[in-house]
Every structure is written in structure tokens, then in C-alpha cells.
Amino acid sequence: MLTGYRQSIDNIDAALIHLLAERFKITQAVGRYKAAHDLPPADPAREERQIKRLRALAKASQLDPEFSEKFLRFVIDEVIHHHERLREE
Numbered sequence: 001m002l003t004g005y006r007q008s009i010d011n012i013d014a015a016l017i018h019l020l021a022e023r024f025k026i027t028q029a030v031g032r033y034k035a036a037h038d039l040p041p042a043d044p045a046r047e048e049r050q051i052k053r054l055r056a057l058a059k060a061s062q063l064d065p066e067f068s069e070k071f072l073r074f075v076i077d078e079v080i081h082h083h084e085r086l087r088e089e
């Protein structure tokens with residue numbers, strides 16, 4: 001029983017890693033585009049829209065919206081660091 005649950009958890013964790021890898025691949029491309037066009041690393045208005053949307057999706061999926069916002073914030077902050085580094089290169 002526990003083994004079966006854990007196999008499913010391991011599959012979900014693998015999917016999360018693959019999804020995050022794809023997300024970071026595309027955000028790196030955005031970072032290079034921004035650096036080339038002298039655009040700022042962060043876009044707070046876009047982030048606000050994303051957070052609002054994700055909180056609504058979380059609620060509809062019975063996932064804690066606070067957790068969803070913290071998770072997205074954590075990911076976006078890492079992306080912004082990458083964009084700042086690309087700008088300095």
C-alpha cells in the first residue's frame with residue numbers, strides 16, 4: 001500500500017522536475033531576449049496577473065492559494081536572478 005502510494009509520489013515528483021526544467025528553458029530564452037533589448041529583468045504587473053490567476057486555479061483545485069502564491073513567488077524570484085545575471089554578462 002505505502003509502496004504503491006510512494007511510486008505515485010515519485011512519478012509526480014519526476015513530472016514536476018520535468019515541468020520546471022521546461023519552464024526554466026523558456027524563461028532563459030526570455031532573459032536573453034530582455035538582455036538583448038535592454039528590458040528590465042522583472043515585470044511586476046505581469047507577476048501580479050500570474051499570481052491572481054494561479055490563486056484562482058489553486059482554489060478551484062482544492063490547493064492552498066497561499067502555498068501556490070509562495071511557490072510561484074519562489075520560482076519567479078529565481079527567474080529574475082537569472083535575468084539579472086544575463087543582463088550583467
Ligand SMILES: C=C(O[C@@H]1C=C(C(=O)O)C=C[C@H]1O)C(=O)O
Nearest residue numbers: 027030041042043046047076079
Ligand atoms: C519570464 C519573465 O520574466 C520575469 C519572470 C516571470 C516568470 O517567471 O513567470 C514573470 C515576470 C517577470 O518578472 C517575463 O517577463 O515574462
